[in-house]
Amino acid sequence: MKISVVGCGQCGGKVADAFNQLNNEALFYRRLEVITDVIAVNTDVADLDSLTSIKKDAGHRILIGSRKTGSHGVGKINEVGAELALRDGDKVIDAIRSSKHFHEADAFLFIAGVAGGTGSGSMPVIADIVKKRFKNKPIYALVVLPFEHEEKTDARTVYNSATCLKATDSVADAVFLVDNQRFIEKDSSLVNNMAAINRMIAAPFYDVLRAGEEKKSKHIGVRLLDAGDIIQTLGGWTVLGYGKSPLQRISLPFDWRRGYRKTSAETNRGLHAMDEAISNLSLQCSPEDSTSALYLLSAPAKEMSMNLVKELGEYMSEIAPKAIIRYGDYPSGGSELKITVVLSRLNRVSKVKDYYESMPDIVRDHQTRQRENDSRLKELVNASAVVPSLFGGNGD
Template identity: 50%
Template sequence: MVIGCGQCGGRIADQFALLGKNARRQRGISIVSNVLAVNTDIADLSGLVHIKADYKHRILIGSRKTSGHGVGKLNELGAQLAREDGDKILDSIRETRLLQDTDAFLLIAGASGGTGSGAIAVLTKMIKERFVDKPVYNMIVLPFNYEETTEERTIYNVGTCLKSAYGVADAVILADNQRYVRDASSISDNFSKINYRFVEPFYNILSAGEETNPRYIGSKVLDAGDIIQTLSGWTVIGHSKIASSFLPFRLDFRGKHAETQKGAQAMEDAIAELSLKCRPEDARRALYLLSAHPNKMSIDIIKELSATLRDNAKHAIIRSGDYPRGDNMGVTVIMSEISSPKKVMDYFDRTIRFISLDKRLSQGFNVEDAFGSIPSLLD
């Protein structure tokens, strides 16, 4: 079950709703049991396309205090309103028809905003307390560079959001907006493509364990249990696709060798496209899924994929699976339980400095004391 918090989280959740529709239409399977959007801003909720438009799916919180106009980047207020109106979200979850089939919850938010940044950890805690048998994961989207340099509040929001989420969620999937920026594209085009790229890697991962057609069930099925055993702490996800030849292996030994080499290249590309730049060797758990035409899968490719991932994530417990669907070769990789990702640690350090500076400023500026420490050019 997917729950988008705030503007950023709601838009990404909207893409998950589209992903769920595609899975039902293209594959005849259900990969999301429900998709909700939670916000303090009516306009943001109105701009969604694929999430159902009723009040049980687009949930407005804090209207008495914000009049439906958001919290103005004050994530403390976003957290407070989530605590006060959290029952609305819990009621919608309880009324989900497929609640019993829900393996886990995924809450999504942008780290730099107000509503999502503040609400995600609060709602995660509430859901964990009510549904103790289901893991609750967070996907947190890190800000663009321009947000960090032009909006003073951004760093504080990111630091407090990451700390709070890490303390309560079963895993925090990190996604960096800046990784997918294309300077030549318009703002709206950038946002829609970035949101799609955040969601795309989940399609095959979520589909493989729900597949019902015997033709498309892998020899080694990757299901919810494998994902749950992998996700822990700081987590990243990556995905790649490589065009595959239509020649069967048995007809051309050169073609077989070329396809095997593509396996290693697909894994390298997936690692290069991880949702946050990090050191793969810092991961303690990892998972990959190979998807391709059934005639294009071989033990050699699996060996190549496993060896390439092992070379990169030397200390990780690795799980894997295959999903015989699609004409192109696709690889999805998850790296989890990453120790102290550099970008996250940088945010914490900058947040501490921001708080320290803010405290000094709030204590007032004494001109005489400041003048005493500045040398005079007249002496």
């Protein structure tokens, strides 16, 4: 499946940059591409300059609202991000239209961090403009949720997250939820390594897209996961997980047919990788709440038997009993068995619900603070009434 990627704001741009790097690598090593173009949109010129692999021209790094922000960002006010996107959205449409391979894209992927100002405000607005202009391509969004410490220290973080999530859900055909906090819970060394996190976000997604685009027969699976499967699976709130198991080679001379021992070792490897994928979901949620799911098994061809595929299918339907399950196998090289799981059409996502439910308190607190602030300022102005003015005075 081929996609056109648009990253908004710093986070969106950086994750889009990671997608672009993966695409360059796939082109170099495998002569295949799944991304037709990658565009970054920002109000902050320094953020655009810090990207490493996205093409440098004004059609790939698009600055919006520079007159209003002086090219320095919107400082977390996502309403301003939305307003500027509405005004300058045509720049993105022009860039998409002039992209050479755009007609090959099966869908759009919009990316943003929900907690900032530019990406959070502009991404849903740009996605909406693009949706109206290119009606026949599905719109997917990948949204990055903030770290816990960001939520705790600043109410604006939660405000931006809730408003962005609501707007994105109303525009996108599917919303991939990625929780930054999950990455540092698994590996604290990632705290200061955003580039590594971004690659971990993009890589499994890229694998799922790539499996159906392979051209060499040795990389084409028995059950190819193509654009149709992915589009049919995706809808509404969606999470993605990734797991792997090392392959221990059994190279006994008489191992010419699949004996019981090998089969069970192979199955255990598969189930282990699937367990890891489920416990590594991009946002904590219950697989039972998914009504549409897919998994991609990738390993060297000789490590993937029909029995393994069958066992994984049965296991997946135990984990997500209400879901229609699609799958694919992807014969790839390497010394690992990898499984990527997508759980879609989730009907319960407590993290999103928590954001929404905390809004009344946030708005009330904000209004109270605003009133307090206004009344204190008024007291100061009143007190200043007895102080002579330096402007337009009579000079005596």
